[in-house]
Structure formats: structure tokens, C-alpha cells
Amino acid sequence: xxxxxxxxxxxxxxxxxxxxxxxxxxxxxxxxxxxxxxxxxxxxxxxxxxxxxxxxxxxxxxxxxxxxxxxxxxxxxxxxxxxxxxxxxxxxxxxxxxxxxxxxxxxxxxxxxxxxxxxxxxxxxxxxxxxxxxxxxxxxxxxxxxxxxxxxxxxxxxxxxxxxxxxxxxxxxxxxxxxxxxxxxxxxxxxxxxxxxxxxxx
Amino acid sequence: xxxxxxxxxxxxxxxxxxxxxxxxxxxxxxxxxxxxxxxxxxxxxxxxxxxxxxxxxxxxxxxxxxxxxxxxxxxxxxxxxxxxxxxxxxxxxxxxxxxxxxxxxxxxxxxxxxxxxxxxxxxxxxxxxxxxxxxxxxxxxxxxxxxxxxxxxxxxxxxxxxxxxxxxxxxxxxxxxxxxxxxxxxxxxxxxxxxxxxxxxx
Numbered sequence: 001x002x003x004x005x006x007x008x009x010x011x012x013x014x015x016x017x018x019x020x021x022x023x024x025x026x027x028x029x030x031x032x033x034x035x036x037x038x039x040x041x042x043x044x045x046x047x048x049x050x051x052x053x054x055x056x057x058x059x060x061x062x063x064x065x066x067x068x069x070x071x072x073x074x075x076x077x078x079x080x081x082x083x084x085x086x087x088x089x090x091x092x093x094x095x096x097x098x099x100x101x102x103x104x105x106x107x108x109x110x111x112x113x114x115x116x117x118x119x120x121x122x123x124x125x126x127x128x129x130x131x132x133x134x135x136x137x138x139x140x141x142x143x144x145x146x147x148x149x150x151x152x153x154x155x156x157x158x159x160x161x162x163x164x165x166x167x168x169x170x171x172x173x174x175x176x177x178x179x180x181x182x183x184x185x186x187x188x189x190x191x192x193x194x195x196x197x198x199x200x201x202x
Numbered sequence: 203x204x205x206x207x208x209x210x211x212x213x214x215x216x217x218x219x220x221x222x223x224x225x226x227x228x229x230x231x232x233x234x235x236x237x238x239x240x241x242x243x244x245x246x247x248x249x250x251x252x253x254x255x256x257x258x259x260x261x262x263x264x265x266x267x268x269x270x271x272x273x274x275x276x277x278x279x280x281x282x283x284x285x286x287x288x289x290x291x292x293x294x295x296x297x298x299x300x301x302x303x304x305x306x307x308x309x310x311x312x313x314x315x316x317x318x319x320x321x322x323x324x325x326x327x328x329x330x331x332x333x334x335x336x337x338x339x340x341x342x343x344x345x346x347x348x349x350x351x352x353x354x355x356x357x358x359x360x361x362x363x364x365x366x367x368x369x370x371x372x373x374x375x376x377x378x379x380x381x382x383x384x385x386x387x388x389x390x391x392x393x394x395x396x397x398x399x400x401x402x403x404x
Contacts, residue, residue, distance in 0.1 A: 155364075
């Protein structure tokens with residue numbers, strides 16, 4: 001599908017805005033700078049997005065559409081709830097490793113949860129709903145333990161964001177590159193063990 | 203220990219600044235508003251803190267001193283690495299539940315990791331080092347598996363922040379109050395099972 005010039009500009013604005021919102025936060029990101037980075041004037045941005053607020057919302061919508069599309073591709077053909085849960089978790093790790101800016105922006109949005117101006121729970125609702133649905137399916141079929149499934153969603157999704165955003169927090173003695181394939185494999189194993197420990201019937 | 207008037211003002215600035223930085227982010231927080239909230243002028247803040255930047259750093263130092271003090275109290279007398287790890291995890295859950303503003307600010311700082319202007323890994327270094335030391339001790343004594351201990355630090359610390367900051371992300375069907383004692387107990391059990399699954403020798 002070839003995009004026309006207007007669609008290309010819109011995509012460029014979304015991608016530059018994603019980077020600036022992720023690095024600087026909503027307030028500090030400047031539409032002037034976003035326009036400048038792609039060679040258009042600030043005013044031209046308003047041809048595509050009515051306001052900074054709308055642009056911010058559309059950046060999230062753009063990330064989540066792409067994450068959901070990627071997740072559905074990974075799950076295609078799978079049937080067993082445990083297999084589906086692992087495919088989804090691995091898919092999210094791969095997506096966030098490939099899109100660290102998206103991870104950073106979502107993490108920033110998590111910190112905004114008490115501040116409704118800059119936050120909407122609907123941003124990540126549909127992606128998290130996919131995981132909740134798989135867990136519910138496992139519980140309904142008697143395969144998964146029921147009691148802690150809600151915290152499992154938090155644990156898995158939150159730790160994937162931290163894996164990508166915070167290699168520094170592990171200290172100088174053991175830095176890692178989140179995109180290193182060996183590290184990705186190691187981290188996926190940790191998540192697999194975690195999920196197993198929580199969903200297993202005790 | 204009774205604080206004198208200057209010390210009380212300094213504490214008030216730190217606490218109000220913590221709240222504003224957590225809710226609004228570094229850039230959007232305003233020294234005028236912080237001063238106004240405690241009845242002093244913006245200029246008076248500079249009597250205690252040389253700059254907004256220094257105030258921001260001191261807010262983090264204040265949180266981490268109090269978290270480390272709290273953590274050391276919890277660990278007092280414990281000897282076994284598994285017991286120490288669980289005391290530390292439970293202590294961090296309790297601390298963050300009691301100080302949701304601190305959790306939010308730390309989460310915001312995690313999102314800033316790529317943006318050295320607003321981020322310093324040293325902010326949380328000493329607290330995370332406590333956990334790393336306990337895990338190293340468990341590995342050295344042959345009690346804990348070695349391979350994944352670094353990701354365990356990420357998993358436990360990150361998920362505690364998300365537990366406190368993001369009950370909304372779990373959707374309308376199952377909201378929870380992070381400070382609900384039954385929910386805290388449930389979440390601690392999830393973390394205990396997670397840690398067990400990762401540190402156990404396979």
C-alpha cells in the first residue's frame with residue numbers, strides 16, 4: 001500500500017512526536033521542534049491534528065494498533081491457553097525491544113495514571129484485554145489457577161517495559177543491551193517461569 | 203528530634219515538590235505553585251535549594267534515604283538469603299503502598315532513563331543494590347540459581363511500582379485499591395511465587 005504525500009507527512013509527524021513525547025514528556029515536548037525535525041511549520045501540524053492533545057492521543061492509538069496487529073499475528077493458529085499466553089508474552093517482548101520509544105512512552109503514561117489530563121487507561125486497554133482474555137480462558141478451562149491472574153497481567157506487562165527501558169538500573173557491574181538476542185532469550189525464560197509459577201494450580 | 207523552623211520549611215518544600223514532580227513531571231512542575239502551596243514565595247525556595255534541578259535531586263535522595271532506612275529495619279536480624287529477599291520485597295510493597303507519590307515519581311524517572319538531563323541511575327542505585335547483594339549472597343551459598351538473578355531485580359522492583367500506580371490498567375471488570383490489605387497480601391504471594399520460580403535451582 002503506497003501512501004500519498006499527506007499520509008507520509010502524517011506518519012512522519014506521528015513518529016517524531018512519539019519520540020519527543022517519550023523523551024521529554026507531554027508538557028515539555030514542543031510542536032515547533034516536531035515540525036522542524038521533519039521540515040514543516042508548527043502550523044502545518046494542525047492540518048493533520050487539531051491539537052497537541054489530539055496528537056498525543058493519536059500517537060498512543062498508532063502504537064496500540066500496531067501492537068495489537070503484531071500480537072494477533074503471533075497468536076494465529078494457537079489454541080491452547082498456555083501456548084497463547086507464551087506467544088503473547090514473547091510477542092510483546094519482541095515488539096517492545098524493537099520499539100523502545102513506545103515502551104518508554106507507555107511507561108511514562110503509567111506514571112501519569114493519577115493525572116487524568118495526560119492519561120487515559122483506554123490507551124493500553126485493548127492490548128491488556130488480550131492477555132486478560134487468554135488468562136480467563138485458561139481459568140475457565142480449569143488449566144490456570146484463578147486467584148492471582150489479575151496481578152499476573154501487571155507483572156508481565158510492567159516487567160517487559162522495565163526490561164527495555166531500564167538496563168541501567170541493574171548497576172554498572174552487569175549492564176546489558178535489551179536488544180541482545182541472548183539477553184532477550186534469557187528474559188523470556190524468566191517470564192515463562194514467572195507465568196508458570198502464577199498460573200499453575202497449587 | 204524536634205526540627206527548627208527552617209528544617210520544617212525545607213521538609214515542607216521537599217514533600218510538596220515530591221507530589222508536584224510526581225503528578226506533573228519535572229518540566230511542568232512550577233516552583234511558584236510549590237511555594238504557594240506552603241505559603242512561601244518562589245524566591246524563598248532558593249534559600250534552601252540552589253535550583254529546581256537540585257530540588258529534584260534532593261526529592262529523590264529524600265525518598266531513597268527513607269526507603270533504605272525502612273528496608274534495613276525490615277531486614278534486621280534476618281540471616282537466610284531467601285528470608286531476607288522476602289522481607290525486602292514485602293518491605294518495598296508496604297513502603298510503596300504507603301507512599302504512592304514516591305512510586306509514581308520513581309516510575310516517571312524510569313521512563314526518563316534515555317534522557318540524562320532528568321535522570322540519574324544513582325537515584326535508585328543503593329536500594330536496588332540491597333536486593334542485588336541478597337541475591338548474590340544466595341547464589342554464592344549455592345541456594346539460588348545464578349542465571350536470571352539480574353532480571354529478577356527488574357521484575358520485582360518494576361512490578362511493585364506498577365501495582366501501586368496502575369490499578370486502572372486492569373480494566374473496569376476488576377478494579378482494586380492498592381492499599382486494601384487483602385489485595386496487598388495477594389500481591390505479596392504473587393511476588394513470593396515469582397521469586398521462588400526464578401531463584402530455585404532447576
